[in-house]
Amino acid sequence: MQNIDSVASAALDLVYPRYCEACGGIADIEGRYLCWACLSNISVICTPYCATCGDPVEGAVYSRFVCSACNDNTPAFELARSAARYRGPVKELVHRLKYGSAIHLAATLCDIMVPCFDSNYASLSLDVIVCVPMYSRKERERTYNQAWVIADELSKRTGVPFWGGLLKKVKDTGTQTSYNASQRRKNIRGSFEVSQPDWCEGKRFLLVDDVMTTGSTVNEVAGLLKDNGAVSVHVLTLARG
Ligand SMILES: [Zn+2]
Ligand SMILES: [Zn+2]
Incomplete structure (x- = not known):
């Protein structure tokens, strides 16, 4: 009925x-x-992809592998996984969410993310979901942080508590689209702060963002949480550039 x-x-x-x-x-x-x-x-991401950062590769790879970027610089996070490629309908939806005030898309976008969460992270004893924060002036202009919108919805679906205000972005890093991986790493360094550092000790985090490109942003945030005593940081993004 x-x-x-x-x-x-x-x-x-x-x-x-x-x-x-x-x-x-x-x-x-x-x-x-x-x-x-x-x-x-929707191009749902499936194997083969890097066992650490989840970056998909074209072609047939039959054994577990770690990509050269993760081999050269071990990420601060344990694993990163993304639900779909940043193209086609997903790119349109993210664009609407980011620039078209389409916060009503939260449930639609979480439908795409939840299977990825279930197959990769459901067995983890996660303490909290956090999201990549936006610089305050930018967030005021947009009136919301798109990563917050999807992280909050994911929390409702998974039952893992969400703490949107734990992280703060204290530096305006501008748009990074024209930067390569090492320029992004340098640009983003020191841009985030934790509002309650003592709380992080011994906690297991799920860090959520809308799109992951080189991974420099989630890596910087994961490093900060680890510096403050986090036991583990797993990353989940809706899309992978
Ligand atoms: Zn990798
Ligand atoms: Zn359609």
Whole structure:
């Protein structure tokens, strides 16, 4: 039997049809802002990928491997995993979330992330979910942090508590899109702070962000949490550039 919420949501859909935020067509997945065609076009990340940072590689690799970037500089985090490639419908949805005030996409985006959480991290005894913070002035301009929006929703789905304000970004690092990996590492160094350092001691963290590119940001945050006594930091991002 359908519950009241889903009956109400189906009735609302008749009056106010929801549109797919990736293609603009009718959103035919109940309660979500995505259509089945776009859902099936999402490039879900599956093996082969680096056993540490989760970076996917093309082609056939049959054994466990660690990429050269992780071999050269062991990351501060234990593992990083991303749900989908940053392309097609996922790129559109992230863009809408970031620049189009589409915070109502939280549940739609978490549908993509939850299977990745379940297959990689469900067995960990995580203490808390945190997200990569935004520089305060930038967050005021945008009025929200997109990583916070998805981390908060992920917390509701997984039951792991979320502490959005534990981390702060204290330096405006600008846009890093034109930087290579080592320039990004240098640029991001010292940009984050922990609001309650003593609390981190002995804790197991899940660090959430929307998109991971070179991993320099999540690595910097993971290093800071470890410096403050974190036992482990696992990273989960919606998308991988
Ligand atoms: Zn669509
Ligand atoms: Zn790697």
